Amino acid sequence: MQLSEIKTNRTVLRPFSENDAIVSFSWFGDPEVMKFTPNGPDAALEDTVARIAHYQEHHEQHGYAKWIILERDSMKPMGDAGPMYFPECQHFELGYRLLPEYWNKGFATEVASAWVRECFHRLDFKILIAFTHPGNLASIRVLEKVGFKFSHREYLMGMKSMVYQLTSYLSD
Template sequence: MMIPTIETGRLWLRPFTPQDAPTMHQILNGPDVLKYFPGPQTVTETQVERMIGRLLAHWQEHGCGLWAVEQRTTGALLGRCGLQRITETNEVEIDFILDPASWGQGLATEAGQASLKFGFEQLNLAEVVGIVHPENLASQRVLQKLGMQFTAATEYFGMAVHRYVITQPNFANQTVEK
């Protein structure tokens, strides 16, 4: 499958390349980036290289996946965003991680909106979920801005999470909050 590239007002969502590993390594090891993720709070560059390989393979296997998020004006890699299939539950989840230097500018919302549009309009998904740590208020706010509704405080793979969902009809009928 050819991974599409999507243009938004300020961003390119494009396929990852092996050359993205050093910058993604820096981003993932930034302050508080992995704070709400299970497992280690730091990653090696080799782990990031493997992650990029898995992200590309996910596209081939599931027809969706995570894009590299690139700033259009500078070409700077800012992080990742997209849709991943959770094989254990067969749900499609929105995922985003951005460089702390780009937090608070609405970029996660912009990339998330493009990801949802792709999922609903190109993949004809019925719904997309958002799974977030209960203390990760910034990511919960992004999900809310995307029109996702809180549905449950639950557990995913042994970790307490808040679950959000948006359906295709709700996405089609909304205006996104900036």
């Protein structure tokens, strides 16, 4: 099953293109947004260019990856989300990130739910994991709202982490 776009009520998600580097550096390079990302913010635009290339390679290999999130009405880029293979856990890991102006409006829950639906219903996933720093209360809340269950604590990529997993998904 090849996905090329996901629509939710308020967003559209699509694979990254090279042209998204400058706009997405506005969140990949933002220390506040990247506070709980193990390697921290991208220091320079070139880092975001390399990051996008990595997401594109992952997409080519698997058919999905972290994709850019656009606000559906304005088509303004607002963040990124999607599953990426995570070698340390040998599973796919769901991540999401938004520019701060979009926080606390339910967008991450909306987008994460959409990815979960695609993963379990169309892509035939059996398990999806997510991990977050224990201090990232907004992210923990998103995982709970989407139905992830806490699994264990572990250091991942050198970061103290809470690991969550989802093994089944009931459609709404």
